[in-house]
Amino acid sequence: MAVANIFSGQMAALLRKEFLEAWRDRRALWMAICFSLLFPVLLAGSTIFFVKKHTEETTRLALLGGDSVPVLEQQLRGASLEVDVVAQGEPRALLADGYDLVLQVGEDFVEGYRNFRAPKLYLYVDSSSTSSGRAERHLQERLGSLQQLIVSQRLTARGVAPQLLAPWQLQVRDISTPSSRGALILAMVPGLLILTLFVASLATSVDTSAGERERLSLETLLLQPLPGWQLIVAKTLAVASMGWLGALLAIAALVTLMPLMPLAELGIQQATTVSGVITMGLLLLPLALLVAVVQILLALRSQSFKDAQTQLSILQLAPVTLLMVLDMSRVELGEPFWQLVPLVGQQQWLKGLLVGDTVSLPLVVAGSLVCLMLVGVSVAVGARALRRESLLGAV
Amino acid sequence: MISVESVDKQFAGRQVLNACSFTVPDGKITALLGANGAGKTTCLRIMTGLLRADAGRVLLGGVDVARQPMVARRQLGVVGDREGLYERLTVAEYLSLFARIQGLAGVDLKRALQAVREELELDDLWLRRTRGFSQGERMKVSLARALVHRPQHLILDEPTRGLDVLAARLLRRTLLRLRAQGTTILFSSHVMSEVSELSDRVLVMAGGRIVGGGSPDELIQKSGCDNLEDSFVALAYGAATDRRTQEEPA
Numbered sequence: 001m002a003v004a005n006i007f008s009g010q011m012a013a014l015l016r017k018e019f020l021e022a023w024r025d026r027r028a029l030w031m032a033i034c035f036s037l038l039f040p041v042l043l044a045g046s047t048i049f050f051v052k053k054h055t056e057e058t059t060r061l062a063l064l065g066g067d068s069v070p071v072l073e074q075q076l077r078g079a080s081l082e083v084d085v086v087a088q089g090e091p092r093a094l095l096a097d098g099y100d101l102v103l104q105v106g107e108d109f110v111e112g113y114r115n116f117r118a119p120k121l122y123l124y125v126d127s128s129s130t131s132s133g134r135a136e137r138h139l140q141e142r143l144g145s146l147q148q149l150i151v152s153q154r155l156t157a158r159g160v161a162p163q164l165l166a167p168w169q170l171q172v173r174d175i176s177t178p179s180s181r182g183a184l185i186l187a188m189v190p191g192l193l194i195l196t197l198f199v200a201s202l203a204t205s206v207d208t209s210a211g212e213r214e215r216l217s218l219e220t221l222l223l224q225p226l227p228g229w230q231l232i233v234a235k236t237l238a239v240a241s242m243g244w245l246g247a248l249l250a251i252a253a254l255v256t257l258m259p260l261m262p263l264a265e266l267g268i269q270q271a272t273t274v275s276g277v278i279t280m281g282l283l284l285l286p287l288a289l290l291v292a293v294v295q296i297l298l299a300l301r302s303q304s305f306k307d308a309q310t311q312l313s314i315l316q317l318a319p320v321t322l323l324m325v326l327d328m329s330r331v332e333l334g335e336p337f338w339q340l341v342p343l344v345g346q347q348q349w350l351k352g353l354l355v356g357d358t359v360s361l362p363l364v365v366a367g368s369l370v371c372l373m374l375v376g377v378s379v380a381v382g383a384r385a386l387r388r389e390s391l392l393g394a395v
Numbered sequence: 396m397i398s399v400e401s402v403d404k405q406f407a408g409r410q411v412l413n414a415c416s417f418t419v420p421d422g423k424i425t426a427l428l429g430a431n432g433a434g435k436t437t438c439l440r441i442m443t444g445l446l447r448a449d450a451g452r453v454l455l456g457g458v459d460v461a462r463q464p465m466v467a468r469r470q471l472g473v474v475g476d477r478e479g480l481y482e483r484l485t486v487a488e489y490l491s492l493f494a495r496i497q498g499l500a501g502v503d504l505k506r507a508l509q510a511v512r513e514e515l516e517l518d519d520l521w522l523r524r525t526r527g528f529s530q531g532e533r534m535k536v537s538l539a540r541a542l543v544h545r546p547q548h549l550i551l552d553e554p555t556r557g558l559d560v561l562a563a564r565l566l567r568r569t570l571l572r573l574r575a576q577g578t579t580i581l582f583s584s585h586v587m588s589e590v591s592e593l594s595d596r597v598l599v600m601a602g603g604r605i606v607g608g609g610s611p612d613e614l615i616q617k618s619g620c621d622n623l624e625d626s627f628v629a630l631a632y633g634a635a636t637d638r639r640t641q642e643e644p645a
Binding site for chain 2: 011012013014017018020021024025089215216217218219220222223224225226227389392
C-alpha cells in the first residue's frame with residue numbers, strides 16, 4: 001500500500017511538473033494555436049475564393065466591328081459575358097484597357113456569312129493574363145453552341161436532317177454523391193490534421209528532452225528514485241496534450257468555418273456531426289501519444305537542442321509526404337490491413353468521418369491498440385535511452 | 396558511510412578512474428580535492444548512480460548504488476556543478492515536486508517544505524519562478540532541493556562556484572549545521588580556505604585515484620608544507636609529475 005502511495009504520489013508530482021512546464025511555455029503554446037488555426041482558415045479562404053472566382057466572375061469582351069453583326073452580339077451577350085461593341089480600335093490597346101478578350105469581325109464577314117463562305121473571326125487574347133484561359137474557354141463554349149445552332153438551322157432549311165452530321169449524342173451523367181465530392185475537396189484535411197499533431201507538439205517535445213538535457217535539469221530528475229519509464233510517460237503525456245490540443249482546435253475551427261464555406265455551390269453537403277467531431281478527437285489521441293513519444297526519443301538522441309529542432313522539423317514533413325505518396329499510388333488504403341497502420345488508419349477514418357461516412361468500430365479499436373502498443377514499446381526504448389551515459393554528455 | 400571500492404572508469408579508451416578507493420565517514424564533512432581532469436566529477440557521478448563503474452562498487456549506507464539505485468537515491472541529496480532548475484516553476488512548486496518524488500506527502504511534505512524555506516531563507520523567492528535568479532539564489536534553491544527529504548548523505552560538486560560572499564557564507568553555515576545533525580557530507584572544491592574551514596577530512600585525487608587523505612592538519616604534516624594549499628599542490632601535482640616521468644622516460 002505504501003509503495004502504491006509513493007508510486008501514485010511520484011507520478012502525480014511528475015505529471016504536474018511536466019504539464020506546468022509544457023503549458024507555461026508561451027512560445028510553444030502560441031506555435032500550437034497559430035498553426036492549428038492557420039490551416040482551417042486557409043482552407044476555408046481558398047474554397048471561398050475558388051468558388052467566387054468561378055461563379056461570380058464575368059468575362060469582358062470587346063466586339064471589334066460588331067456594329068455590322070448585331071445578331072451575333074445579341075447571341076453572345078449573357079449573364080457572365082459582357083459584350084461591348086467597339087467600332088474601331090487596336091486589339092492590344094483594348095486588352096490593356098481591361099477587356100479579357102477582343103473578337104474582331106472581318107470586313108467581309110457579313111457578305112461571306114450570307115454566301116456560306118465561312119468568314120473569319122479573329123480572337124485576340126493576352127495569354128500572360130491569369131484570366132485569359134478561363135475567358136477564352138468561356139467564349140469558345142458560347143461560339144460553339146451558336147455555331148451548332150446555325151448549322152442545324154441551315155441543314156433543316158435545305159431538308160437535311162441535322163442528325164446526319166451527328167452520328168451520336170454524348171450526354172454526361174455525374175454519378176458522384178455529395179459525400180464523394182466532399183471526399184475529393186476535403187481529401188487533404190486528414191493529412192493536415194495529422195501534420196498539426198506534429199507541429200503543435202514539436203516545441204514542447206524538444207524543450208522537455210533536449211532542452212532539459214542542455215539545462216542539466218534532466219540530470220537532476222535522473223538522480224531521483226524514479227524508474228525511467230515514469231519519466232518518459234510523464235513527458236509523453238505532456239507533449240501529447242499539446243499536440244492533441246492543436247488537432248482539436250483545428251477540427252473545431254474547421255467545423256466552425258464549414259458553414260461559411262460555399263460547399264453547396266460545389267454540390268457538397270456538410271455531413272460532420274457533433275458525434276463525428278468527438279470521434280475524430282478521440283481517434284487522434286493514440287496517434288498524439290505516438291507522435292509525442294517518437295519526437296521525445298529523436299530529441300533525446302540528438303546532439304543538441306538545435307540538432308533536435310532540425311531533426312523534428314524534417315520528421316514533421318514525413319507523415320504528410322508518406323500519406324501523399326500512398327494516396328497517389330494505386331494502393332487500396334481502405335483494406336483492413338492498412339487501417340492497422342498508424343497514420344494511414346487515422347487518415348482513412350478521418351476522411352470517412354469528414355464526409356459523414358461510417359467507420360468500422362472494430363478496425364478503429366484494433367488500429368488504436370496497435371498505435372498504443374507502439375507507444376508502449378517506444379516508452380521502453382526511451383527508458384533504456386535514459387540510462388545511456390552519452391545522454392549526459394559523459395562520453 | 397559512503398564507501399568507494401576499487402572503482403575503474405574509462406571514457407573512449409582513456410582511463411579516468413583507476414582503482415579509486417576511499418571512504419566518507421558518517422557525520423563528517425569530507426572534501427574531495429583534485430586538479431581539473433583528476434576525475435572528481437566522474438567519481439561523484441558514479442557515487443550518485445548517474446554513471447556506471449567499469450569495475451569496483453560504491454556503497455551508500457551499505458547499499459550498492461549500481462544494484463539498488465532506487466534505495467540509494469532515497470538517502471542521497473546531490474547538488475551538481477550546475478543547478479538544473481525549472482524556470483517555469485516557482486520555488487514552492489519546484490521543491491514540492493522533488494519532495495513528493497522522494498515520497499513525502501501530507502503533513503510531512505508541508506513540514507519539510509517549511510523547514511528548508513526557513514533554513515535557507517527562501518521567503519522572498521518562494522512564489523517566484525526561477526527564471527532570472529542570481530547564481531546565489533539558484534544555489535540556495537538547488538541546495539534546498541537536495542535537502543528537502545533530509546537525506547543521510549549529501550554530495551556537492553563545487554558548490555560555492557560563482558557565489559557571492561553572503562551566499563557562500565549561508566552555504567557553509569548550512570553544511571556545518573547538517574554535520575551537527577549527523578549528515579554525511581562530501582564536497583569537491585578548489586577553494587582552499589573553504590576546505591580548511593569546513594572539512595574534517597580531505598581527500599586528494601590525481602590521475603583517477605586518491606593520492607592522499609586525512610584531516611587538513613594531518614595532510615600538512617605528512618607533506619611537510621606550511622599550509623593546505625601547498626600540501627595539495629605537492630600531493631596532486633607532485634603525483635602527476637611523478638606519473639609523467641614514469642610514462643615518458645628520458
